[in-house]
Amino acid sequence: MPKRRILPFIILGIVSNRPQITGREITAEFSTEIGDFWKASHSQIYPELRRMVDDQWLTTTTSPQNAKEKYYLITATGQEILDEWLGRAVDELPIHQDLFSLKLFFIKDPFDPRIRQLIATQTALLQQSLTHLRQRQRTVFPDDQAITRHYSHYLILARAISRTAGQLAWLKNVGDNLK
Amino acid sequence: MPKRRILPFIILGIVSNRPQITGREITAEFSTEIGDFWKASHSQIYPELRRMVDDQWLTTTTSPQNAKEKYYLITATGQEILDEWLGRAVDELPIHQDLFSLKLFFIKDPFDPRIRQLIATQTALLQQSLTHLRQRQRTVFPDDQAITRHYSHYLILARAISRTAGQLAWLKNVGDNLK
DNA sequence: GACTTTTATGTCGATAACGACATAAAATGG
DNA sequence: CCATTTTATGTCGTTATCGACATAAAAGTC
Structure with a gap:
């Protein structure tokens, strides 16, 4: 099947x-x-x-x-x-088909310049995504009433923002350590 | 193609x-x-x-x-x-095929009991995953030397842990608000 | 040493994914 | 009002995916 x-x-x-x-x-x-x-x-x-x-x-x-x-x-x-x-219950977590992590995983040398390049690209992508998500949050939920009316939607948007921001912060931290 | x-x-x-x-x-x-x-x-x-x-x-x-x-x-x-x-640069973020968010999105009523059920299941899954990841971190990286030798691997494992913990904290927050 | 179970590899069929191509109606523009 | 462009729907061919099935060697069992 x-x-x-x-x-x-x-x-x-x-x-x-x-x-x-x-x-x-x-x-x-x-x-x-x-x-x-x-x-x-x-x-x-x-x-x-x-x-x-x-x-x-x-x-x-x-x-x-x-x-x-x-x-x-x-x-x-x-x-x-x-x-x-x-x-019906969701019985498994989503699989992240994450090329960024995958490539990092295969580069064993911590001083390989490709690591910093990967991090830079990923940071740019995440930043762009975060901006987009926040924009949408402002547009779709301009006031508390809108939040109440579509609470679940608000939840998942907030979750996506939180997740993206978290990843960005983490990447920044790693990037700083490599300097 | x-x-x-x-x-x-x-x-x-x-x-x-x-x-x-x-x-x-x-x-x-x-x-x-x-x-x-x-x-x-x-x-x-x-x-x-x-x-x-x-x-x-x-x-x-x-x-x-x-x-x-x-x-x-x-x-x-x-x-x-x-x-x-x-x-080669990674030019797009992974798409999260996230059934949890998807189902939440379609349940419009914030008091629908299925929301709490979804959150409970998702929390359990994430908790299980987090435990597993931390276990692996202890096994694979028992000391600093191991971290240095496979730094990239360490990075992505730490990232997965950070992400999972973040999602868990966020879910707990939401669950508490629903009470 | 015959029998059973496990291991490692291999195959197949159904269908999901997706870019490219196609088409006909509607809108646009001079 | 004719020509061109855009819109909305539809189709097709190739490849990815994955569970189920298959097989033969190796290992285990009595």
Whole structure:
């Protein structure tokens, strides 16, 4: 059996929270909200949507204004499946496919200049990511009311920020020690 | 084009550091040292080893004691390719395929009991992982000399510990707030 | 020394992933 | 209003992944 299927459940979650969403908008979610936790391209999403309609997890209607746009809605069956999935315990930690650590691991000489280069690049990437995350936090949660209304979303965004900031601080510490 | 190929480079790194390693031992590395940063099963590794021998990245010899065991060595070509790969900049952060965050994200009600259940499970997993990592740190780096000899390895292990501890602290904080 | 279990390697089938390519409707622009 | 560009959806080919199955040598057992 191949890897466990996750994508259809994520799509269920997206459609459940935003009825009448289009395929294009679902794809866009993976570049913004969901993007920090999962990636998917439109060439995965469109065939998946088709399968999910076939399986009666979703229904679809065509836009009256735009003949090629399709709106998706979750069915009762789909909602059941989503609820069951959300309630199922997560039984393993995510595997970090971390090229940075991997390359560091293979460079045995502590004075190899490539170490400092790797750290510099990684620091830049993390800094960029942190800026982006903080920007989003300001945009999505401008006040306490917004936090209360989407508390879970707030939690995971705060967690991502905390994690990224932690890694940055740690990298800085290492970089300073190498000087 | 499908996803970028990483596995052969990891294998190059492993064989480079441990000449005369067997396929079984390479597989074992993914359950211990490398396991925190990459996963691969033997059914990926053996065909890959074959390809790499065909491509002259590795050479292989058969054990005199055990007819079915094969020893692998990196070739000059393989070493060049490995060095080039190690020097190449990592241009993107790892995507965290994080089911925990994903499920949280889809549960909008802050009082949904599944939130606390998710947090409890995640805490247990992280705690288990942290214990394991600290155990490894004690085993692999019993003294400063060991740290100096494999400084990079020490770095990434320390980083994993720091990250895991950070996430745990953060989860505990959230859990306390929900009470 | 025949039998069973374990070890090390190898193979296969189903499907996930993803970039490249394709298409037709809608929007744009002169 | 015709030509061009953009948008939204869809398709395809190649490769990655991984559990299940297979096999033959080695080790263990009585």
